[in-house]
Amino acid sequence: KFQDMYDVEKFKMNLDGVVKVVDKLPAEWTTKKPAVIRVPNRVTEDFILDTIQPAFQKNSYLRLAIIFSSVSLKPKGTNNKDLDSTACHAMFTGLKLNAEYSEVAEQMLGRLKELSQKSDGRVLAVDTRTDLLEKKTCKTSAGARRKGCYNPQEVLNFLKKVGFSANTTIYLTETWWHKGLNNLKKAFPNTYTKDDIMPAEKKGEFLNSGDSDLARALDLEICSQSDVFVPAIPGMFYGNVAGKRIASGLTQILVPAPVVGGSAQASDFVSTYITKKSHFAYSCYC
Structure with missing residues (x-):
């Protein structure tokens, strides 16, 4: 449920004066069935006027x-x-996130920062998910600079070629370790998953529950606050992390791509969300 994961009072407070949010349906509506409207994300004003408004006027x-x-x-x-x-x-x-979940995310990030002090002091978060890689092919489109997604070996090659040292502290958005990550761990020994850095007393609730939404919420918090973020998987998660990072001024987002030659500058791979200010968040904060 929404209220189990998020701070409801903060949600209501932030939207106060914008839209009225209630905790439960008024009694007169509890026995009625709502009309279901399929709404595209980033809905347009025309869609609201042409589709949602007439339906609401008819059904309420x-x-x-x-x-x-x-x-x-x-x-x-x-x-x-x-x-x-x-x-x-x-x-x-x-x-x-509600107080409990936010605290766990802060503890995990704190642990990563503590570990990073033994190396270069930076935390690099990489969104690489084996479950998605196993379901989709990651082929380069004709003429495209980047592929749809990058596997751990390709991430390893990219990080080495743009100059990250072997002692860099890396967080992977994986819950458990698996053999497909072994080469990455060999090249970058300070590489961790949720299981490696989550407080032991929280693992039963957060890792064994099978709640993928909760796991991704923790990933969102950590990836949004790390020193560097590398989205090896495209999609809404990448966009949402970018938006939160833009809001807090953390613009080090490196998008993997094939590196021609022996090495390259990391600055050549900064997300176009940043270099071209093409993210919606810039219209909110700038």
């Missing part, structure tokens, strides 16, 4: 089912400042 009780037809978080070029402001509130300030 809607359930909006979000469909992710696009994973892009580039600005849509709308001239509706109220709509943009509402989107900013909802995407970047409205949601905060």
Whole structure:
């Protein structure tokens, strides 16, 4: 449930004056069925006026089912400042993990920072997920600079070629260690998963529950606050992390790509969300 994971009071406070949020349905609506409207993420003003508004005027009780037809978080070029402001509130300030979950994320990040003090003092977070890699092929499109996703061996090669030292502290968005990560660990011994850095007393609740949403929420917090973020998997997670990092000024986001030759500058691989300021978050904070 939403209230189990997020700070409901903060959510309501941040949206106060923008939209009314209630804890439960009014009694007169509890026995009725809502009309279900499929809504694309980053909904446009035209869609609201042409689809949602007429349905709401007719039914007065809607359930909006979000469909992710696009994973892009580039600005849509709308001239509706109220709509943009509402989107900013909802995407970047409205949601905060509840106190218990936020504390666990802070403990994990603190552990990584503690470990990094034995090396170069930086924490690099890499979003690489074996479960997705096993389900999709990661082929380079014709003429494309980057592939759809990068496996651990390719991430290893990229990090070495752009100059990360062997003692760099790396966090992987994996729950458990598996043999596919062994070469990465051999090249970068200070590489850790959730199981490696989570407080032992929390593992039963957070790692053995099978709650993938909770695991990703922890990943989001850590990847948003690490010194460097490397999205080896494209998608909404990358965009959401980028937005939170832009908000806090942490713009070191390196997008993997094939490196021609023996080495390259890390600055050549900074996300276009940063170099071109093409992320929606820039319209919220800049």
